[in-house]
Amino acid sequence: MRHRQAIALLALIGFFIALYLWLYKIGAIGELKCGTGACEAVQTSRWAVWFGVPVAFYGVVGYAALFLVALVGVQPAFAMRRAPTLLLTALASGGLLFTLYLTYLEVFVIHAICRWCVGSAVVITVIWVVSMIGLKTWGEGSGEWFDAGVGSSPP
Amino acid sequence: MKPFYALLGVVVVVGGGWLVWASRTTPAPAPAASRPVPAAADGFRGYTLGSEAAPVEVVEYADFQCPHCGEFAVLQLPTIREQLIATGKVRWRLRDFPLGGFPWSRVSALAAQCAGEQGKFWPMADTLFLTQSEWGRSSRNPSGFFRDLARGLGLDRDKYDACVASQRYAGRIEASYQEGIALGVQGTPTFFVNGRLKTDNNASSDRFKQVVDSVIAAQHKR
Numbered sequence: 001m002r003h004r005q006a007i008a009l010l011a012l013i014g015f016f017i018a019l020y021l022w023l024y025k026i027g028a029i030g031e032l033k034c035g036t037g038a039c040e041a042v043q044t045s046r047w048a049v050w051f052g053v054p055v056a057f058y059g060v061v062g063y064a065a066l067f068l069v070a071l072v073g074v075q076p077a078f079a080m081r082r083a084p085t086l087l088l089t090a091l092a093s094g095g096l097l098f099t100l101y102l103t104y105l106e107v108f109v110i111h112a113i114c115r116w117c118v119g120s121a122v123v124i125t126v127i128w129v130v131s132m133i134g135l136k137t138w139g140e141g142s143g144e145w146f147d148a149g150v151g152s153s154p155p
Numbered sequence: 156m157k158p159f160y161a162l163l164g165v166v167v168v169v170g171g172g173w174l175v176w177a178s179r180t181t182p183a184p185a186p187a188a189s190r191p192v193p194a195a196a197d198g199f200r201g202y203t204l205g206s207e208a209a210p211v212e213v214v215e216y217a218d219f220q221c222p223h224c225g226e227f228a229v230l231q232l233p234t235i236r237e238q239l240i241a242t243g244k245v246r247w248r249l250r251d252f253p254l255g256g257f258p259w260s261r262v263s264a265l266a267a268q269c270a271g272e273q274g275k276f277w278p279m280a281d282t283l284f285l286t287q288s289e290w291g292r293s294s295r296n297p298s299g300f301f302r303d304l305a306r307g308l309g310l311d312r313d314k315y316d317a318c319v320a321s322q323r324y325a326g327r328i329e330a331s332y333q334e335g336i337a338l339g340v341q342g343t344p345t346f347f348v349n350g351r352l353k354t355d356n357n358a359s360s361d362r363f364k365q366v367v368d369s370v371i372a373a374q375h376k377r
Contacts (some may be wrong), residue, residue: 016174029177112322
């Protein structure tokens, strides 16, 4: 239960980061607050669009999916089900792989680092770690059921 | 569970507030302009039009987003090209002087420099001035628009993208700007005719013809 709550919270943070970058990309926000990073170089590069869709939008959708699954997972009706944990792990793994690819592009191809992208990379990495811990914890049958307030061990 | 939903609420309020604030903020100078960029020491002196043997050199310090520069480029420069540059009297040199008040000055200067890398500086410069009203007043980052212009001019897209993404000529633009400051440039367009500062806000092709003819006449008298 705790790991789903943590993922929901982190996914919501990641959602706002991705939404910010996407709004910039579609012109709703005129300038990125980037500090010492090179957000402009990254966001205006050819790799900022994937199959005709801004990369940030994939982040918006991905984080929204993680948030919704985690939120559903903390509801009493789903607290005892393993499916949300599996789905969260799958989504987090996909997000992490995509993020690794984007980070590779930033470092080795574009040669510029976007601070917001780094923030998103940290968020998805932590989500993945938490999801793996949740998966492992579930397998060992510790905590999940009691956290959910069910008060019994899984079969 | 209550602290959990309270935390979610805090994130929503902070995140939503940040987005609203960011979207309402007047576009500040583009990041490239707001960060100190080391001036390039490549000795680049600006792209030129006209004969190297021309008796008069006009150096123009311009900003692609500056409306006066746009008006001059569209209304006056074609005549100057025809009457003074094509006839071998004048060599025209364009230098970047990105003003701090426009958000896309350096972005557009970079687009022109990256086009120049592929031998298309002047076509890109002309197009940027010609389309200034389409991108200059927008709060939307025009990089995508410039990319389309580059493609329309037949530039190699990958090379152009790599050039822009790496900000390859940001230092060169900064060097030009610093040089302009050192020479006393305060606004755009500012012209130097054979090294002499000429800040005429109503610069016209007729006025340039008078000045150039007088300079050439003075050279002949010596």
